[in-house]
Amino acid sequence: MRAPKQIGAGHWCDLAAPAKINTFLHVTGQREDGMHLLQSIFMLLDWGDYLDIEVTPHGQIERIDNAHTGLTLPDNDLCMQAACALQQATGTRLGARLWLHKHLPAQAGLGGGSSDAATCLVALNKLWNTGLNQQQLCDIAVKLGADVPFFVRGHNAFVQGIGEHITPITVPSTAVWIVKPNAGVSTPALFKSNELTRNTAAIDLSTLCNLPSDKLWAFGCNDLQDVAQTLCPDINVACKWLQAQGLSARMTGSGSAVYAHCAPHLLTGYTLEPTLPNNWVSHKCRNLAKHPLLDWI
Incomplete structure (x- = not known):
């Protein structure tokens, strides 16, 4: 940035x-x-x-x-x-x-x-x-x-x-490809759903610290995703588009954006954007080690 x-x-x-x-x-x-x-x-x-x-x-x-x-x-x-x-x-x-x-x-x-x-x-x-x-x-x-x-x-x-x-x-350096459908998700509606998983077993941080990077990105799931896809079916469509490129897709937060990890040098090799609806957002970026304003405090 x-x-x-x-x-x-x-x-x-x-x-x-x-x-x-x-x-x-x-x-x-x-x-x-x-x-x-x-x-x-x-x-x-x-x-x-x-x-x-x-x-x-x-x-x-x-x-x-x-x-x-x-x-x-x-x-x-x-x-x-x-x-x-x-x-x-x-x-x-x-x-x-x-x-x-x-x-x-x-x-x-x-x-x-x-x-x-x-x-x-x-x-x-x-x-x-x-x-x-x-x-x-x-x-x-x-x-x-x-x-x-x-x-x-x-x-x-x-x-x-x-x-x-x-x-x-500390997390490994990675590239991320984000796809955001035009439709959004109501966070209150999502958390009120009777279908939402609310009892996933808690983990210790040590479990994550010992994982190699490929296992870290694949760890767990987003418990909100199944309900969010019911409220906004385009989330599933976005995931499938990323998966068609050989990438593993997952929703972030309460949606509706989904993302996939990939090696930074591979970002320029994908050409998915032309197949997306015009009002969807597609963005390729990398992660940060720290906030740009961290030194301001």
């Missing part, structure tokens, strides 16, 4: 908000409050959104839409919520103008909104000089969404619970 650039006093552009995929996602239980307990590896990708931020002295948080993206953003998206939450938590009198350049599709399971929020928190904490440490930022992040603390932590990780238990891990 592009490196951040300073283009004026208190004005930075190209603040990266990378996507993630789940190499597996197991539902191991459900709490009395209805929240589901998960285990998963979250892996950062060198594909994502970008945020531009200009610090202002008047305390107002403004988001300026970028018409060229063709995407309509809600008035109070997670980026705006993150900025306001940091402002309230620290009492700073500074404000900001935000430009959000969206590249990640919505309802994909790629963590786009959560990543945007995390980048906003980390960047504004530095630019406002509010001085919060990583744990303090995570305490704010968890109130914005279960995946936001992962992006604040900034490392590939073994994630447990409802997303609050994050253990950094």
Whole structure:
């Protein structure tokens, strides 16, 4: 991803908000409050959104839409919520103008909104000089969404619970090919389904650490995928397209994006894109060892 650039006093552009995929996602239980307990590896990708931020002295948080993206953003998206939450938590009198350049599709399971929020928190904490440490930022992040603390932590990780238990891990370098059908999946509907597996046996991190890379990528499954494919049959279609290229496909998160691992040098040898519907997203990328803004904390 592009490196951040300073283009004026208190004005930075190209603040990266990378996507993630789940190499597996197991539902191991459900709490009395209805929240589901998960285990998963979250892996950062060198594909994502970008945020531009200009610090202002008047305390107002403004988001300026970028018409060229063709995407309509809600008035109070997670980026705006993150900025306001940091402002309230620290009492700073500074404000900001935000430009959000969206590249990640919505309802994909790629963590786009959560990543945007995390980048906003980390960047504004530095630019406002509010001085919060990583744990303090995570305490704010968890109130914005279960995946936001992962992006604040900034490392590939073994994630447990409802997303609050994050253990950094090292994963092998890999290339990833993502296909996103036009249709999305309702995450609430998915988790409410009576057909959802909720009792997959929990594993120890040591089980994963001892696996070679090919076994690591094939480990487990996505417990959400069967239900998601019922709600969005195009997920199965996308998997079959990747499988037709000799790749092993799996859904990420709650969908509807699916992905396949392959050797980096093989990415240019595949020609699937022309066979995809015009309104589907196809993107080839690689994983990241760490978040581009990790050094900002």
